[in-house]
Amino acid sequence: MSHVEIELKLAARGDAIEAVRQCVSTLSHQHSEPTKLTNIYFDTAQRQLRQWDMGLRIRGCDGRYEMTIKTAGLVIGGLHQRPEYNVDIDSPELDLTAFPTEIWPEGTDVSQLQSDLAILFSTNFMREKWLVTFEDSEIEVVFDQGEISAGAKELPIQEFELELKKGFIADVLNFAKKLADIDGLYLSSLSKAARGYSLITSNSAVLPRPDSIFDYEEQPIEKSLTHMQLLCQQHEAYWLAGEDNARQGFSEFLRFVQAFLVHYQHSAPHFVHDTPLEQLRLDIANDAISAEDFCYSSQWLKCKLAFIQWLSALTYQEAQ
Incomplete structure (x- = not known):
């Protein structure tokens, strides 16, 4: 099964979490109690999937497993639009042949790719969900809290995600603007997978100083x-x-x-x-x-x- 995922990610400081919960609870919604999720992310030693702008994971919850691959899409300042493919599996073992063949770059040896894959990092977190009716849309609000782990290294997870389930992208943005009355939220352009890759990358690299201007008059x-x-x-x-x-x-x-x-x-x-x-x-x-x-x-x-x-x-x- 595939669909295009459209979502916003809002990293949250501790003092903002309860305020967001209260804001969401004032709207028409269906609430799901927190569940524990474990995700294992895979790539080759050469980071082949990363080079293709793909992310591959197996998610486990209550003894059930799902294999997901996200392919290249658009990210605009935190608004993510990425095709993804989900397959239910019986055990936490990879089977790339379950995905449509057309998602792979031309000439990919899928069998060889699978044999080259290894576990890179994992995420473990509690997930709480609300399905909210807002304006003319249904938006799933998710709160994740836990950590990303790679060996002895860890990064915290404390974020809200707003995913459009039915309706209009403008409504997702308007809902985010409603939450923006709350201090302590940060619009994040990084997925959990991207943060996991940063965890296993050397920290010695110096950030380049960003440009403050560019020529905008000669381009769309x-x-x-x-x-x-x-x-x-x-x-x-x-x-x-x-x-x-x-x-x-x-x-x-x-x-x-x-x-x-x-x-x-x-x-x-x-x-x-x-x-x-x-x-x-x-x-x-x-x-x-x-x-x-x-x-x-x-x-x-x-x-x-x-x-x-x-x-x-x-x-x-x-x-x-």
Whole structure:
């Protein structure tokens, strides 16, 4: 079975979790009690699946197992749209022949690929779910809490995911904007698999300093907005990593975004013009505000969602 998964991921600080739960509970919903999930991720020693932008896992829950592969898709500043294929299996053992042959690059020896696969890392977490009716859509809200493990290394999992089950992408974004009234949420562009790969990658690499400007006048606006989202993520990561002059670079980037909006003042939606970019620049200049305080702030999340909503309106087709 296959479908296109469309979701937003919101990493959560501890002080935001109960507030999100309460917000969700005020809406029409069906609640599922927490269950324990274990996921095992696979790849070759050469990271062949990673090179193909694929992610392969086996998920176990209550003695039942499911094999899933996610193929290349789109990620726009945290809004994920990726085809995925799910197969029920009797035991936690791989069988790549159960997937459609057309998902593999031409010439792939599936039998050889399977023999080359090995376990890279695992995730273990409790999952709580709500199926919410919001505006004209059904949205599944998931809260995951646990850890990613690779040998002795671990990373925490504490995130909400908003997945469109039926309806419109715009409703997912509007629901996220409702949650954005809560401080302590961070729009994440990284899947659990991507974070797992980072855990097994050497930490010695130095983050490159992000650009603060680019030439947007000679390219389509969709391409410019996508580039802007990428730079936004890079500036966040650079500052959160504590790199030198990251605060100043982020401030310069926001000044560039303001200039970008002046250039597109007649085509940018009103909700983008309403974003408090000048106040955000003042917040960055305040040494009392840390990178985490800023990146997990309500105002910054609202700003990011506004730009994603603008870009998604130009890019995505609505779900059926």
